[in-house]
Amino acid sequence: MQPETTPFLPLTIQRAVFRPRKEKSPDLTVKISSSLYQSKRVNQQVIHRPISQMIKK
């Protein structure tokens, strides 16, 4: 399938991005377990600032 340019379709489809299927080699397939996810954040705090301070002039 290539990007659709028929004029009866909305621009969201006409401008859609075509991503070719990647051929995977079984030997190279690596499954990453979500349990391996490790957050390195330790007790970082939420800091609310006034809007005026948030906007870089």
Add this chain to the structure above:
Amino acid sequence: MITIVSEEQDIMTDLTMEWLARRKTPTRRIQNYEPQTFRIEIDNGGSSAAGPISGNSHYWTRRGKENYIPATIDHHFSENLPVYRYLEQDELVVSSYVETKRKQQLNHHDTGSFFAEKKNNKLINLELAKSVHLLIPPTCVTNSKKVLAQFIRRHKQVITKDLCAPVYLPGDKGTLTSSGVISIGLSDLDAMADNFAAVFVQENISKQFEIRCFLFRKTIFSMAIFSQNDQQTTTDFRNYNDARPNRCVPFQLPPSIASKLWKFMALAELDTGSIDLIYTPEGEFVFLEVNPMGQFHWLSENCNYYLEHFIADSFTNA
């Protein structure tokens, strides 16, 4: 028992379950593709049901829904075949019944809804937002080139985006995926016929920054996204620049806006969801849309909200 229905890849489910495990809270995770056995009996004496309805103290429908189509059917028929689609329609009747009964039984201990996601309607949501006095972008949906041209002439700066879900059209050689929010001008209409499938357009609202809010039960967590310093994300922060991400910081909504969002959530019958807002150069808040099952891991991590901890606590403390 706390049951969480989710997708295999959803990281917030993983993180929340780690907190629940730390608390030694009995938790069951149902992946949206795992076939579930169920029984529903209705007669003059009442009704009874077994399966995912029974035995839960809390239920969180995070992403997707339970699957009641047996694996044998899954293996036998392609998802594109009419017979599979027919069976899916039947399955939705079961899913809808199960969700309705569960919400009746668990009341506010049942959070999230597959059918809220399924019936999520950008146009109705804009009407609801307007009814609680939230500002919304001038919007038009049409299948007429003439009407579209009139809207663009009237509003000058106009964007178009998906009316329902992002474009995702898998094929033999690859997949067509959404290119996000697109600016549209009169010259773009040259490539379009006089009549076409529905097009959703809105006036492009000027921004100081964008705001992503995650609402869970009775609490709002918000994040300001400085998308205007990068040409790639100026129109919409979701046109992500992975090489140079937008600056994202915690943001506290004014009580008046938070109050309007809760009124909107009540009208939309949602107890959780992610809402996108714009903060304009004039200091106004403009409602864009709500995603009942949107992603919020990035919001949690950028702002140090530790939402996984908060959600796990909300189950164990309720």
